[in-house]
Amino acid sequence: MVDILEGLNPAQREAVEAIEGPLLILAGPGxxxxxxxxxxxxxxxxxxxVRPRQIMAVTFTNKAAREMKERLYGLLGSxxxxxxxxxxxxxxxxxxxxxxxxxxxxxxxxIYDDDDQMSLVKRVLQELDIDPKRSPPxxxxxxxxxxxxxxxxxxxYVKSNYFEEVAGRVYQRYQELLAESKALDFDDLxxxxxxxxxxxPDVLEKYQxxxxxxxxxxxxxxxxVQYILAKQLAGKHQNICVVGDPDxxxxxxxxxxxxxxxxxxxxxxxxxxxxxEQNYRSTKVILEVAHSVISVNRKRKEKGLWTENEEGxxxxxxxxxxxxxxxxxxxxxxxxxxxKGKYKAGDIAVMYRTNAQSRAVEEAFIRxxxxxxxxGGTRFYERREVKxxxxxxxxxxxxxxxxxxxxxxxxxxxxIGSKTTDQLDQMARERSIPVYTVxxxxxxxxxxxxxxxxxxxxLTVFLELLNELMKASQEMNTVDLFDLIINRTGYKDYLxxxxxxxxxxxxxxxxxxxxxxxxxLPPKEGLPAFLENIALVTDTDSYNEKVNAVTMITLHAxxxxxxxxxxxxxxxxxxLPHRKSLDDPDQMEEERRLCYVGITRxxxxxxxxxxxxxxxxGATSVNLPSRFLMDIPPHLxxxxxxxxxxxxxxxxxxxxxxxxxxxxLSAGEQVVHAKFGxxxxxxxxxxxxxxxxxxxxxxxxGLKRLLLSLAPLEKVT
DNA sequence: CGCAAGTACCTTTTT
DNA sequence: GGTACTTGCG
Numbered sequence: 001m002v003d004i005l006e007g008l009n010p011a012q013r014e015a016v017e018a019i020e021g022p023l024l025i026l027a028g029p030g031x032x033x034x035x036x037x038x039x040x041x042x043x044x045x046x047x048x049x050v051r052p053r054q055i056m057a058v059t060f061t062n063k064a065a066r067e068m069k070e071r072l073y074g075l076l077g078s079x080x081x082x083x084x085x086x087x088x089x090x091x092x093x094x095x096x097x098x099x100x101x102x103x104x105x106x107x108x109x110x111i112y113d114d115d116d117q118m119s120l121v122k123r124v125l126q127e128l129d130i131d132p133k134r135s136p137p138x139x140x141x142x143x144x145x146x147x148x149x150x151x152x153x154x155x156x157y158v159k160s161n162y163f164e165e166v167a168g169r170v171y172q173r174y175q176e177l178l179a180e181s182k183a184l185d186f187d188d189l190x191x192x193x194x195x196x197x198x199x200x201p202d203v204l205e206k207y208q209x210x211x212x213x214x215x216x217x218x219x220x221x222x223x224x225v226q227y228i229l230a231k232q233l234a235g236k237h238q239n240i241c242v243v244g245d246p247d248x249x250x251x252x253x254x255x256x257x258x259x260x261x262x263x264x265x266x267x268x269x270x271x272x273x274x275x276x277e278q279n280y281r282s283t284k285v286i287l288e289v290a291h292s293v294i295s296v297n298r299k300r301k302e303k304g305l306w307t308e309n310e311e312g313x314x315x316x317x318x319x320x321x322x323x324x325x326x327x328x329x330x331x332x333x334x335x336x337x338x339x340k341g342k343y344k345a346g347d348i349a350v351m352y353r354t355n356a357q358s359r360a361v362e363e364a365f366i367r368x369x370x371x372x373x374x375x376g377g378t379r380f381y382e383r384r385e386v387k388x389x390x391x392x393x394x395x396x397x398x399x400x401x402x403x404x405x406x407x408x409x410x411x412x413x414x415x416i417g418s419k420t421t422d423q424l425d426q427m428a429r430e431r432s433i434p435v436y437t438v439x440x441x442x443x444x445x446x447x448x449x450x451x452x453x454x455x456x457x458x459l460t461v462f463l464e465l466l467n468e469l470m471k472a473s474q475e476m477n478t479v480d481l482f483d484l485i486i487n488r489t490g491y492k493d494y495l496x497x498x499x500x501x502x503x504x505x506x507x508x509x510x511x512x513x514x515x516x517x518x519x520x521l522p523p524k525e526g527l528p529a530f531l532e533n534i535a536l537v538t539d540t541d542s543y544n545e546k547v548n549a550v551t552m553i554t555l556h557a558x559x560x561x562x563x564x565x566x567x568x569x570x571x572x573x574x575x576l577p578h579r580k581s582l583d584d585p586d587q588m589e590e591e592r593r594l595c596y597v598g599i600t601r602x603x604x605x606x607x608x609x610x611x612x613x614x615x616x617x618g619a620t621s622v623n624l625p626s627r628f629l630m631d632i633p634p635h636l637x638x639x640x641x642x643x644x645x646x647x648x649x650x651x652x653x654x655x656x657x658x659x660x661x662x663x664x665l666s667a668g669e670q671v672v673h674a675k676f677g678x679x680x681x682x683x684x685x686x687x688x689x690x691x692x693x694x695x696x697x698x699x700x701x702g703l704k705r706l707l708l709s710l711a712p713l714e715k716v717t
Numbered sequence: 718c719g720c721a722a723g724t725a726c727c728t729t730t731t732t
Numbered sequence: 733g734g735t736a737c738t739t740g741c742g
Binding site for chain 1: 718719725726727728729730731732
Binding site: 356359615616617618 | 733734
């Protein structure tokens with residue numbers, strides 16, 4: 001029993017032991033927060049005999065949830081299965097599948113992501129005859145999302161100016177179409193659960209009785225709806241424990257509200273507050289640098305973060321000419337650090353403000369033949385071909401899903417063009433019925449004269465295909481259904497009509513391996529489980545720490561991680577802080593926190609790099625050094641001597657290269673591909689646990705990027 | 718209706 | 733430097 005508390009410092013111990021009533025844990029970076037949460041859960045179960053199913057732990061990402069479970073597995077064994085661990089969104093989705101019917105939500109609802117939402121808004125704009133050029137769909141979406149994050153329904157939406165009047169109508173219609181599609185967006189998942197609990201006290205009571213202990217991590221990044229939700233769930237037992245750090249609040253753009261954590265004590269007057277201030281992660285210098293940056297913020301509570309760790313090296317501030325040179329510096333410095341045997345590539349991370357910045361660094365890594373892990377970026381699930389197949393799967397699961405329907409109704413082309421789909425949309429609107437129902441009437445009722453016979457036939461063929469697939473889904477496992485979709489639609493041939501068909505087809509195969517995880521489930525469970533996973537699990541979640549390669553990641557996504565060495569790129573006015581934040585003091589404070597989060601990820605070394613000029617979106621601009629650099633006292637920083645040498649683009653990738661896993665193919669080798677014929681290897685770089693080979697083929701085929709494990713390749717000797 | 722070529726706009730960050 | 737949307741032709 002005592003062993004659970006062993007090795008914890010007094011504050012951590014206090015946080016673990018305070019099990020009754022509301023508890024606020026203010027945890028600085030590297031203060032062992034995750035450890036405290038895990039031990040607290042273990043303590044509840046092992047010492048107080050709380051049943052695992054009575055505990056809910058809410059995390060910020062699915063990955064954090066998985067790690068929490070893994071950690072607890074080590075402490076508790078298999079009983080972790082009974083715990084409820086997940087993001088607010090995942091937990092809410094589960095609640096709504098189960099009990100959403102009480103407020104009219106079909107248990108087969110689909111979850112609309114950003115892309116789907118955008119399609120829907122565009123359709124609304126078209127219907128309402130609003131010019132998408134004058135009023136960008138994105139603006140409506142963020143207005144809608146902001147409203148939902150405050151629990152404002154369309155009818156309550158305040159319209160005090162012209163824009164709001166229009167936005168109100170868009171919101172109204174958007175919501176109607178969602179309902180018609182039996183779809184919920186991310187915000188709905190949260191909002192509808194709150195609504196469910198408000199309207200059905202007995203349902204709320206069921207959950208309140210079940211969850212004796214509610215724990216919310218990253219509380220500084222929760223929004224009002226999430227706050228209400230947590231309050232509702234803990235309403236009976238009042239055992240709510242929230243953990244966070246206001247200095248690491250970086251999601252206000254997603255309606256995260258810092259007031260949640262700042263006013264927790266007001267809402268729960270008898271709340272106990274524990275400060276975790278000892279840092280176990282970083283050197284003294286790194287903590288001081290971080291502090292010098294964050295302490296400029298005015299809207300913050302000072303806390304006394306300290307460490308017993310060694311002093312450490314000054315942080316390195318580097319100026320480069322442009323982003324190529326910046327990348328060059330990073331790569332050769334990584335090469336040196338790893339070459340000296342001081343660090344493994346996996347101990348190192350490169351961080352940046354915007355995803356677009358990753359390109360130059362990636363190119364440099366590829367040139368050096370060094371492997372890297374890219375977190376985020378162009379996301380797998382956002383690829384066109386992947387979305388197409390997912391749309392088919394969603395449609396089979398829920399044919400009322402209008403976004404998926406309009407996506408695939410003519411993919412591959414089957415003679416149903418925009419004129420026809422416009423007509424279908426219009427008929428749906430006039431009769432206030434879903435498009436799927438219109439489709440059924442058109443196909444049943446031969447007297448439907450509004451369409452000519454050729455299009456009517458095309459629609460019937462499509463509907464029959466859909467019906468066939470839906471029928472098949474009742475008795476097939478997920479992979480067989482997947483294959484059936486591909487075969488019956490001729491999707492592979494469709495892809496191969498384009499020169500990039502092979503690449504795209506490989507993505508389909510990768511999606512298929514995900515579907516394969518659901519092969520064993522009965523038909524009726526497999527598909528929904530697969531779709532839920534796709535909707536809620538992002539690529540960031542699947543990031544694998546075990547692979548020994550440098551991590552490339554945005555500052556946002558880096559929250560919660562730690563690395564021995566951290567490079568932060570683009571410390572320039574307009575980039576970090578981002579130009580969209582320059583004229584808003586609150587947003588500027590958030591940029592500062594973002595920088596703080598980045599610095600505090602580091603255990604031993606920090607490099608802050610900037611470029612004198614940088615090209616983005618075609619044009620190049622000259623940028624001033626970030627104001628954050630000015631806030632770092634000179635005695636804590638250094639600039640590498642002979643920086644110019646390191647920045648020499650012709651500098652060779654030193655000895656280190658031998659240490660990089662030897663690629664199975666190297667540049668210049670001749671190969672034969674089953675389809676493309678003869679070619680010469682241009683490069684071969686690791687990509688995930690595979691190798692990506694770039695090959696120049698003879699003839700018209702030209703350059704191709706292929707995955708080694710999949711491509712039918714042979715070496716010519 | 719399908720497809721090719723041209724254009725505007727984009728990029729802050731993600732469940 | 734890319735893509736999603738528009739335009740114009742067959």
